Amino acid sequence: MEELTPSQNNWLKKVWFSLRIPFLAIIFALLVGAIILLVSGANPLEAYWQLFKGAFGSLRNFQRVLEKSTPLIFAGLAVALGFKAGLFNIGAQGQLLLGALMAGFVGFSLKGLPPYIHIPLGLLTGLLTGALFAGIPGLLRAYSGAHEVISTIMLNYVAINLSDYFSEGPWKDRSPGNIVSRLPAIQPSAEIPNIGPVPVGFIVAVLTALLIWFVINRTTFGFEINSVGLNPHASKYAGMRTKLLIVAAMVVSGALAGVGGAVETMGVVGRFQPGFNTGLGFDGITVALLARNNPIAVILSSLFLGAMKGGANTMQFYANVPNEIIDIIQGTMLLFVTAEMVIRWIFKLRKQQGTEITVTSGWGQR
């Protein structure tokens, strides 16, 4: 969305032009949520106020918002980077899961390491796991034409079953009294600390987003990824090695998701346990679409979703509203972001050149 037409020199206007769709989608989704709340007999203002308090009412709550935003930033970046290259990485969930699993393994099994070695090692393990696992659909896409949507969906199940196997089998927490499938707790040396209320993992996530923004907008690799996403044929004619680029984009995307899983294991959960990473990769799709694949905006949309997730239980507790309402709001938002046409039609917005994004190429376009 950076390619704005030169005639419009009022930058504020431009920011509005690129932000208006997500912004209006959020407003509209909140309105839909309010109507549903009203119909079900709750007071929407009270509910939203409690939601806000639950997210920002205390330092402890705010820390939870940051904790919940962190994996969303990584997953959102993973999906956004895929979109840039014209790839729809639905496998972020599986890549994140395996990254979380392997970081959990490195976290509990290696003993006696100092934190400044153990933590980076855990993150690196998550990164490599996610990268390798995403490499599979990347290679399949580039060299056999198997569509990544199908292969990543299927590989998500592979990831779920692999992590279940290791949590119940060879790596199971055998401590007395434990009956559930999970890995042992990670060593204290592998725990990612907090600075005040700010988890270090969140800082890493923000820095990663800035790095990805730089890579996409300021490097040859980023330019090539963009070109392949916009027009693979032209890119090929221009001499780019498109197949290699597709694999590379998937690998980097998977690496991002994998680090996200590792941060989750080492910074929040404290061990790998099935069921604790549910849906994070899929939320990454919402985040990326809401941010319109802009890495900086990914931070904002993650914070927004994280705040809703963090405040949900307070809303349920004090306003007596079932927290499924959050899912409804998130779903509605996604609907409006993807169905730009609807928003345009409702608000009679003019179409503007240069703000269009290609989410992914359709079936069989390549």
Next chain:
Amino acid sequence: MKKRLYSILAILLVAGLLLGACTPKEPVAEPVVEQPVEQPVEKPVEEPAKTFKVGLVTDVGVVDDKNFNQATWEGVVAAQEELGFEAKYIETKDAKDYDANIQLFVDEGFDVIVTVGFALGEATINAAKANPGVAFIGVDQFQGEEVPGVAGLIFDEALSGVLAGVLAANLTESKTIAAVLGTDLVPPVVNYNRGYVGGAKWVDPEIDVISTYHPGGMDVAFTDPEWGASTAKQAIEQGADIVFAAAGNTGNGALIETAQHEGLFCIGVDTDQWLTVPEAHKCLISSATKDITLSVVELIKLAYEGKFPAGNYVGGSSLAPFHDFESMVTDEIREKLKEALEAYNAGKIELPDK
């Protein structure tokens, strides 16, 4: 240049968010946090109803799940009707919110916090250590070591099994009874069978028990009613006239199959299956149940009276009502069941290993 402006704006927005969050809100916005009531021990009768509060945190899922969450909440409500206190539940949506959800109740000064399911065990123990004076009831949470303020509610499936076995042994005419079981990978299922066989043999060592475990893994053992039905049928063909089904939905298949045969009895498991499997009314004489609801009421009462225990609390095991078969269960059999309970508690009923 424009790109840079855009990103600067984005960064400013993030910073604004961070700052906005860090500045304290107006005092009105803060929820009024009551000091947790230390112990309701010393002042029992003088209006304890106003200060006593019981909260429940579900496992990931809903409160009306026809399972542990629901049975536990029903216990809270039953105790509330009897004692008249404030009760509230919160449904957990994300497993990472266990601690935060417990904390909401702690912040509001709840006296008793009930957490449902083994998965909440760690969060419950941590919260208890941080908040002495609050009573935690952990349903299905085996306590490896005793933590003050935490009562882990667990169940003795072998005892339920013994009662079912004694009932079966007293009703059988063919001296052959059967058990259709979920996988032997799950200890509670094995314990049900150990009790069933032990109880039957305690009544009459000559009785033949045909126990069959589902051969599949965890993923199918409890969701295979066809296997349950065919296994029950096989046992019936071998002369069994009573079928005990301890296998979830697989067991329901066995119950329904047994109901197709005239004059046979079947016994359900965990909850009163008269209410959940109406198709088996023709044979369902009773169910070997875990009294989650009743045990929760007991524990809340103990907390109310200031006698809250710590460590493992073994909840009641019993047979569900006999419903249409009340008249079939003679006083003699009822007497025998009482006797069996005493004998079991005295360790006088021998249980097989499997």
